[in-house]
Amino acid sequence: MLARIFSASVWGVEALGVEVEVNNTWGDYDTKVVGLPDAAVRESCHRVYTALQNSGFKNPLGRTTINLAPADIRKEGPSFDLPMALGLLAATDQLRDGKGQAADPADKSLDRFLIVGELALSGEVRQVRGVLPIALEAKKQGRLALIVPHANAAEAALVPGLRVFPVSTLREAAEIVGDAPARLAALPPNPEPRGDEPAFQPVDGEWHDLDFADVKGQESVKRAIEIAVAGGHNLLMIGPPGSGKSMLAKRIPSLFPPLTLDEAIEATKIHSVAGLLPAGQPIVRRRAFRAPHHTISDVGLVGGTANLSPGEVTLAHHGVLFLDELPEFKRTALEVLRQPLEDATVTISRAAGTMTFPAQFMLVAAMNPTPTGGFDDARLGKCTPAAIQKYLNKVSGPLLDRIDIHIEVPAVKRETLMNPGPAESSDAIRHRIVAARQRQRARFAKSKGKRKTLCNARMTPKEIREHCVLDESAGLLLTAALDDLRLSARAYDRILKVARTIADLADADHIGEAEIAEAVQFRSLDRQVWG
Incomplete structure (x- = not known):
């Protein structure tokens, strides 16, 4: 007898439908799993048969063939165990309805699951992993x-319009599919989720375990960080050891506005596929902060192992990717x-196929100005100019061009450490950032294209021309800066984006000379330090 069960396989951060076809006929006792299964799927027959026996069912006799279609896509992981077991029960006529009668073989109720x-x-x-993309x-x-x-039930409940049946045992699942019409009629579909529900809000203290009020001094750096977060700009901090670069970076997530519902679902899909959803938390409620060690490989950073799994840049989607000791x-x-x-996506090509992952993150990088640490180490004879240049050249010019804001982080003075003045809290800074982000969302509400613009850093060339119009004095200042600093065309666009963010923080409609001047100073270090 032939039975068909519908399942799905995770592919990247999405899911692909898979039909589990089970055919049981007379013949020598044998079971074959076909359809490009991996080792975990091939081994599933032993788990499934033992689970059937321990659940009070009979193992099938004769020849059994299990086909996972489409056959040209590799099937991975143990998530096919349950559909294979239910397919075996259907093919051997062991499913029962609510009255204990054999389920009708002609009934198409299984197709609804x-x-x-x-x-x-x-x-x-x-x-199992990846239930949210599977539910979608x-x-x-x-x-x-x-x-x-x-x-996985709470995770699946995020998708409106579906009926979710959580099961703890194989027998419980068999009872549901055997009595499918009555069960489907009795259970209402999932409601539409709302962003104001408690599940989407940060719990008490979740955003305030690290606060900018703890940072002594460094007001210019805090200003640069505020601008970077407000516009989603990439940030590079250059300073000696102990100046507070890592301390500042770890507090950046406390400045972000809460995730929107769409952003939370996108982040949850990624973490679900990667198996990183915390127990008891069906949705990601806070922005990611990923800080990989400097020994990470390029595959670990962008993804693309043999199974085409996401890397750090994708795990940081809608959050922060912090690279400390950047030249290392x-x-x-x-x-x-x-x-x-550049594109907020990363495309990986491997023998298993080609996959595009989302990667819209804010890059925060930190580095020392010299291999020995201090700004004045060459003058003091601690290292040679050639050694410093070799160290700085580990970070290429094209990568620097893609970092919007470069800021020097000087060592904190003894007076500031001993007698710090009142420092602004993360809450106060975040209030201004949220207001600036709301201006940007209103501005880009009608944006079109494959990728909707959410912040100034992601503006397209057309949007830059539309929203970054300069008056005459601001234009002259920017022209002089381009000539003096020998900046690239990409740097020119990024100056305009940063200036637009500075104007948004000031609640200004137009970009003036003051906004351009502040934006230009964040680009001076790549020529001053790298020459």
Whole structure:
């Protein structure tokens, strides 16, 4: 007898529908799994048969073929255990309805479900990765219901219009599909999620464990960080050890506005696929702060292992990617950042296929001005000018061009450490940033294209021409700066974007000479330090 169960496979940060076809006929006892399965899927037969037996069902006799279609896409992971087990029960006529009668083989109720889950040998259903993209794929296919492990139910409930059946055991799942018409009629679909629900709000203290009020001095650096966060601009901090670069960077997430509903769902899809969703938390509620070690490889940074999994730039989507000791990273790892910094996506090509991951993050980098640490080390004889130039050249010019704001972080003076004045809190700074972001969202509300503009840093050339018009004095100042600093065309665009953000923070409609002057000073270090 032939049975068909609908499931899905995670592909990148999306999901692809998979049909699990199970055919049981007379013949020598044998079971084959076909359809390009990986080792975990091939081993699933042993888990499934033992789970069937321990759940009180009979193992199928004769020859059994399990096909995972489409056959040209590799199937990975243990999430096909549950649909394979239910397919075996349907093919061997072991499903029962609510009255204990055999389910009608001609009934198409199974087609209304999409099913995923890993089985333990006892018949228990275990948690799997990627349930949110799988739920979105189920809705796209027009399925009415989703059967998932109980631990994944809250995640699947984020997709409106689906009926979610959480199960803890194989027998519980078999009872649901056996009595499908009655179960579907009794369970209402998921409601539309709202961004103001408690599940989407940060818990008490979640945003305030690190606060800018803890940072002594460094007012110019705080101003640069405020501008960077307000416009989504990339930031490079250059200063000696102990000047507070890492301390400042770790407090940047406290300045961001809360995630919108769409941003939270995008971030949750990525973390779900990567298996990084915290237990008991179905949705990502705070922006990511990723700080990989400088020994990371280019594959670890942008993704693209044999399974085409997301890397650090994708895990930082809608958040912060912090690279401390920037020149210590491998040159190849830094150069692969060019595409995600420019396009907010990263495309990976491997033997398994080609995948494009989202990568809209704010890059925050920190470095010392010299290999020995201090600004004056060459004058003091601690290192040679040639050694300093070799150290700085580890960061290429094209990468620097993609960093909007360069800021010097001087050592904190003894007087400031001993007698610090009152410091502004993250709450006060965030209030201004949220207001500036709201201006930007209103400005770009009608933006069109594949990628909707959310902040000034992501403006297209057309939007720059429309929203970054300069008066005569501001234009003359920018022209002089371009000539004096020998800046590139890309740097010119980034100066205009930063100036637009400075005007937004000041609640100004037009970009004036003061905004251009402040934006230009954030570009002077790449020529002053790198020459």
